[in-house]
Amino acid sequence: MIYPTRRMILVAAAIAPAALVLGLVLPAWWTAGLALLVFLILLAGVDMLAGVPTRSIAVTCEGPGSVGVGESFSILARLRFERQAPGFAEAALGMDGPIAAPQGWRANVDLVGDGGSAAFALIAERRGTIRLEAIWTRWTGPLGLIWKQRRLVLDQAILVLPNIRPVREDAARIVNRDAMHGLIAQMQLGEGAEFEALAEFRQGMDRRAIDWKQSARHTALLAKEYRTERNNNVVMALDAGRAMCEPIGGVPRIDRAASAALLTAYVALKEGDRVGFFAFDSRPRASSAPIAGPRAFPMLQRVAAGIDYSDNETNYTLALATLAGSLSRRSLVIVFTEFADTISAELMLSALGPLLKRHVVLFVVLKDEELEAFTAAEPAEADDVSRAVMAAALLRERALVLTRLRHLGVEVVEAAASQAGPALVQAYLDIKRRSLI
Template sequence: MKNLISLFYTNLFLTRRLLAGLIACIVFFLFRFFFEWLGLLPELFFGALMLLAMLDALLLYRTRNGVFARRQAPERLSNGDDNELAVYIENFYPFGIQAGIIDEIPHQFQKRDVWFKTSITSRQHKLISYVLKPLKRGEYDFGMIRVFVHSPLGLLSRRYNFAEQEVLPVYPSFLQMRQYELMAISNRLNEMGIKKIRRLGNSMEFEQIKTYVPGDDYRNINWKASARQGSLMTNNYTDEKSQQVYCIIDKSRAMKMPFEGLSLLDYAINASLVLSNVALLKQDKAGIITIAEKTGAIIPADRKPAHINKILEVLYKEKTRYLETNMEMLYTTVRRVIKQRSLVVLFTNYESLSSLNRHLPFLKRIASHHLLLVVFFENTELKKLSQEPAKDVEGIYIKTIAEKFAYDKKLIVKELAKHGIQSILTSPQNLTINTVNRYLELKARQRI
């Protein structure tokens, strides 16, 4: 009995409607000191209000389990993407209710306004959807679901607590990966911003002999097969397969810089995941190497069916280090792990020519054995400053410094090109598109 009373008090709350009624009672009692003709009206009003409150409590508590709620969430969340979750709620009361729902989302989102209001008729259910966008990989702790129920009288509110605590991991952007995958399968990558690259010459990978149709290259006509068939036949070639594509991710302090909530490391990880998946769809082999002051994860290039899941699991655990990148260690690792000529995509960041010059000797050595593509980032905040008009002397100074940093980025591109090293200077939001574009271009031009 004691537990029942405690449960009653801890889960029963006054609503604004009842509080307004109590305030009205206090006003009536005060007025009676000045207007005696009110008589027993304040007591009658207060008594009626208490009777209605007791009736409301009876309505709310006569059904032991009046509502049921649970969270519907995926097994894992995608970093940097809008993830859809939902709260399922069902009403077992014999009357319609008004419900307020609080879903205790993880503290990483820093949101305190996840409050949903809805009305549900008797013996019906509803699904309330909402969206969360995580900006950091790792484990996210979801708490309880709390439902506050009002009867049609609306004087009291009964709270239900549902123990829906669960931990959801936030993985690199697999939703973005699937989006590119679907577009690649249906040959609609141009809708994602992927350019169509004109193939120069023929690849060495013969696929089949097929019937000639207008538009086919007449230089590929197979005259012997045409003579046997009595109609024009042509050789059909396809892109070379089983070429190795390695994504090297720099996870030093240079990649800690944030952009729209995500760090540059997370942008590089998301782009590496998409590029690896596109390479596998093109029948190439994909591999991963992470580096900071020491070598991190190494996944040798392969194209097995479960290989992309292996890459996803490894990238999920990678974290930023706070020391300088050991380029000598990177060169040694590349020579040890990558045995044949491959496309090596290095995701890093350079803010000045001096930082590039420290790494350049090792980049030149890697480029002598492989096709090296260095991907680094524009400083979008400085770019905005350089484009804004200066209003005073301080503004002129800031604008000049911003333009100097932007010019240094362009000098880095020219310096890499001077040594025969491919490069991409991109904003973080365009990283994935620009990287996949360059991979397809290099493949079409038979540079790998």
């Protein structure tokens, strides 16, 4: 595509009134104005022919194959001309998907020799697939009167996954911290329920572990050592209904929950347990059987990435009954959910019966920082007082529901969005240490 630049339009706009004035003042020279316009058109033709042709460009785009939700990343477009590069060039991206460009979709190309590059700063807003459909490039001729533009089809895909960068960082920090204090070693030997061996009683061991019969036989204090059970089932049940798709801190709750679930899954797989995912809203949406091994985490990551956003109300009865029917052995079921009112909470509480009979249930809810901010803020107007009163009432109802869950025997983790992952890992390790699974 070839079209005039701003410079040519401004020059043509300046010639037109000059030709009109010349025709009024000197009628015999009225053709001079037309001559100027013809001369400008000839210059544009020379600029078009002398510049770099549109067929002489090749473009490649370099970017990540996958990014995490909320992450900033960049795409580098590299331009290569068959001959010398023009004096000035621009590039623009054509993309579709859950993405934003804070600095715009167009960038100037840094030209050196016979090519150049342009960088685009982007942000992944939510999970999904970003399609890099095409890139537009344009450059001017030597006189700057003509734009030459070309569209090149790319058809590249970038997956937006749950953010796993903090998953690996937090997991490494937790494991290193536990190893430094000896927690991992204690859980592997001495804190489980499976008998391992008899050992001489040492200072700091649990006195209830002393085997008095064997001690009398050997005339020395002997204690039973246990090992932590491995190969336990851990199921991450994620509510993907309307309430969980609301943003908290600019990121949907379901994405926060998916990151915390992946962090815990990463630690659980390191502990030798089997991990599965289960997503639901008005009906079950995604499910994976508990798996272990080196390939388990990438598979769980793909399952978590496939959990779609939904505006349906959550059907706890159907979802939890389906989950209970699919589990053939005692498991730790970690439920990520959010309840907006006491009615939905009552339905949730009544649906827990089939799970609590055989399994250990752990509920994870994110603190509503907005409501807490309303109650903590100093009121300046009457509306602030009414807002704080309503927020306090909602927080009281929330605390009542969590208390009822604990009375039913459900483990509850309530944490801020940024601390949900580490808090859940600590709860999981505590459940294993107490041999509840």
